[in-house]
Amino acid sequence: MIKTDVIAQISKKTGLEKRDVKEMLEVFFEVVKDSLLEGDSVYFRGFGSFTLKKRAQKIGRNITKNTAIVVPEHYIPYFKPAKEFTQKIKAKK
Numbered sequence: 042m043i044k045t046d047v048i049a050q051i052s053k054k055t056g057l058e059k060r061d062v063k064e065m066l067e068v069f070f071e072v073v074k075d076s077l078l079e080g081d082s083v084y085f086r087g088f089g090s091f092t093l094k095k096r097a098q099k100i101g102r103n104i105t106k107n108t109a110i111v112v113p114e115h116y117i118p119y120f121k122p123a124k125e126f127t128q129k130i131k132a133k134k
Contacts, residue, residue, distance in 0.1 A: 077118055089122040 048066060052059045073091055076083050082092040093116040101112045
């Protein structure tokens with residue numbers, strides 16, 4: 042499922058125009074991104090949470106030049122599903 046499919050589903054279920062749903066979805070993504078950029082986590086009870094994970098500094102390899110490079114410590118966005126959500130998925134399979 043891609044973003045346009047999600048927009049169509051929400052529009053169908055709510056009766057809102059696709060244009061309005063797309064705008065709300067874009068604003069939602071922007072709010073989540075801004076919160077993560079500020080270092081805050083975003084929690085949705087029953088669905089999951091968007092947090093940042095810290096990756097430690099490590100040595101990587103540039104295989105084309107056969108040299109070692111240092112990859113500095115950094116943060117990556119991470120989604121962790123809620124326990125109820127995970128249980129529903131497991132029960133379905």
